[in-house]
Amino acid sequence: MGAPQRQPAAASDTRRQARDHLLLNFTDMGEYADAGSKIIVRGEGCDVIDDGGRRFIDGISGLFCSNLGHSYGAEIGEAAAEQLAILPFTPTWYLAHPSAARLGARLAAHAAPLGMQRVFFTNSGGEAVESAWKLVRQWHAVNGEPQRTKAIARRLAYHGTSMGALSFTGLPDCRAPFEPMAVPTTFLSNTNAYRHPAGHDPAALTRALLVEAEDAIILAGPDQVAMLIAEPVQNSGGAFVPPPGYWAGLRSLCDRYGIILVADETITAFGRVGEWFASSLFDGRPDIITFAKGVTAGHAPLGGVLMTERMAEPFVTGGETYMHGLTYSGHPLTTAIADRVLEIYERDNVLGNVRELAPRFAAGLEELRRIPLVGDVRGMGFFWALELVKDRETKQLFDADEADWLLRKELSRHMDELGLLCRLDDRGEPVIQLSPPLVSDAALLDRILNIVGTATERAWRAWNGAPSAAPLPMGSSALRSANPHVGAA
Numbered sequence: 370m371g372a373p374q375r376q377p378a379a380a381s382d383t384r385r386q387a388r389d390h391l392l393l394n395f396t397d398m399g400e401y402a403d404a405g406s407k408i409i410v411r412g413e414g415c416d417v418i419d420d421g422g423r424r425f426i427d428g429i430s431g432l433f434c435s436n437l438g439h440s441y442g443a444e445i446g447e448a449a450a451e452q453l454a455i456l457p458f459t460p461t462w463y464l465a466h467p468s469a470a471r472l473g474a475r476l477a478a479h480a481a482p483l484g485m486q487r488v489f490f491t492n493s494g495g496e497a498v499e500s501a502w503k504l505v506r507q508w509h510a511v512n513g514e515p516q517r518t519k520a521i522a523r524r525l526a527y528h529g530t531s532m533g534a535l536s537f538t539g540l541p542d543c544r545a546p547f548e549p550m551a552v553p554t555t556f557l558s559n560t561n562a563y564r565h566p567a568g569h570d571p572a573a574l575t576r577a578l579l580v581e582a583e584d585a586i587i588l589a590g591p592d593q594v595a596m597l598i599a600e601p602v603q604n605s606g607g608a609f610v611p612p613p614g615y616w617a618g619l620r621s622l623c624d625r626y627g628i629i630l631v632a633d634e635t636i637t638a639f640g641r642v643g644e645w646f647a648s649s650l651f652d653g654r655p656d657i658i659t660f661a662k663g664v665t666a667g668h669a670p671l672g673g674v675l676m677t678e679r680m681a682e683p684f685v686t687g688g689e690t691y692m693h694g695l696t697y698s699g700h701p702l703t704t705a706i707a708d709r710v711l712e713i714y715e716r717d718n719v720l721g722n723v724r725e726l727a728p729r730f731a732a733g734l735e736e737l738r739r740i741p742l743v744g745d746v747r748g749m750g751f752f753w754a755l756e757l758v759k760d761r762e763t764k765q766l767f768d769a770d771e772a773d774w775l776l777r778k779e780l781s782r783h784m785d786e787l788g789l790l791c792r793l794d795d796r797g798e799p800v801i802q803l804s805p806p807l808v809s810d811a812a813l814l815d816r817i818l819n820i821v822g823t824a825t826e827r828a829w830r831a832w833n834g835a836p837s838a839a840p841l842p843m844g845s846s847a848l849r850s851a852n853p854h855v856g857a858a
């Protein structure tokens with residue numbers, strides 16, 4: 370007898386069950402209940418579809434995860450089903466199994482140019498960051514420096530929410546309820562050239578940022594600092610690209626003071642900027658890369674820590690044991706899924722698609738500077754942000770209430786109506802963040818540009834007191850809810 374077919378819940382049931390029984394991530398549940406927020410029931414190509422049948426372009430790849438969009442699930446599901454039929458679970462505590470080993474080898478092949486051949490698997494990006502921190506601490510301890518207990522990170526950067534990873538997250542609102550933090554961390558300026566006083570001159574910006582970093586190391590005590598963590602392109606605050614020489618400068622500071630350099634590539638790895646690892650685009654090579662999201666393209670929770678041979682050595686040939694473990698580290702299901710996802714990236718030349726279309730996407734976004742609300746356009750690959758300003762000449766900021774109005778009342782409504790999920794974020798200055806699936810074609814990117822342009826023009830007119838009357842570029846039904854991608858995480 371076959372398994373009974375489960376009937377999909379009626380839309381209203383799902384909404385009620387979610388409202389009554391879920392505690393959603395970074396969500397004001399009172400507001401959620403009032404707004405009757407979206408229920409996404411299906412994905413197709415680069416779109417997601419809600420319970421009312423409305424279709425949205427997934428312009429943010431879920432949460433920077435769905436690099437393959439939503440139509441590879443059946444193929445990836447075959448890999449998952451095969452694995453579950455053969456071996457649903459075995460830990461990777463002392464043991465190993467073929468899926469984890471195969472994925473390790475595939476990752477090592479792509480990380481070889483960065484000198485990384487060894488990986489520890491986690492279930493998420495935050496766990497990867499936390500595991501990297503423990504690796505760094507233990508590495509220093511076995512090298513005779515257990516006093517290195519401090520970290521350096523960057524303002525606004527998001528590195529996860531568990532107590533270790535939260536210590537490196539430079540978002541005061543996320544930290545406030547949980548102070549004091551587990552790890553004493555100094556926060557540096559990020560690479561926001563638009564707002565930095567030296568931002569008009571990339572060489573001067575690099576110099577200023579590196580002087581600041583060195584001063585912070587000296588102030589913290591050079592023999593106390595264990596790790597410097599940064600994203601190659603920082604997401605939070607809006608796609609901050611590093612100026613030339615910045616990563617090389619971080620590398621030489623870390624070498625000078627014996628600090629381990631960690632590149633958090635939770636978002637940037639696996640094609641988001643057209644490379645397997647964004648670190649390969651910049652001169653300074655990290656000692657450790659943390660990754661998650663794109664490694665399974667959102668098909669399963671998996672993250673990991675890649676490390677150079679120098680970092681691995683004490684634990685591989687040096688007689689030390691990495692005193693860390695997670696029951697589901699290297700789970701057969703998630704590693705089988707990730708292995709198939711990476712195979713698809715290779716087979717379907719997904720990174721090549723990003724490299725080919727990125728200049729077109731960049732040019733289209735640059736063209737949006739025609740709208741006076743757009744102060745800055747920044748990013749690379751399929752990873753972009755538009756910073757919104759009140760006055761472009763003076764770069765005048767919106768105050769908190771104005772930003773709230775602009776993002777949550779205006780832009781959110783227009784994006785919704787026009788059928789685009791993107792991220793409208795005001796953890797720093799207000800930004801529209803775009804990270805479409807890496808399999809997006811030129812026509813889809815053009816549709817995204819069209820919608821962002823129309824929505825932003827409407828918001829600009831509303832700001833100036835005029836009704837927002839632009840025609841819709843594509844068919845869409847009446848709006849119902851706030852955009853769920855306005856938010857904290």
Ligand SMILES: Cc1ncc(COP(=O)(O)O)c(C=O)c1O
Nearest residue numbers: 493494495496527528529633635
């Ligand atoms: C750069 C970075 N690091 C870490 C994390 C935390 O990842 P997770 O939510 O999988 O724990 C995120 C999540 O967005 C991230 O963007």
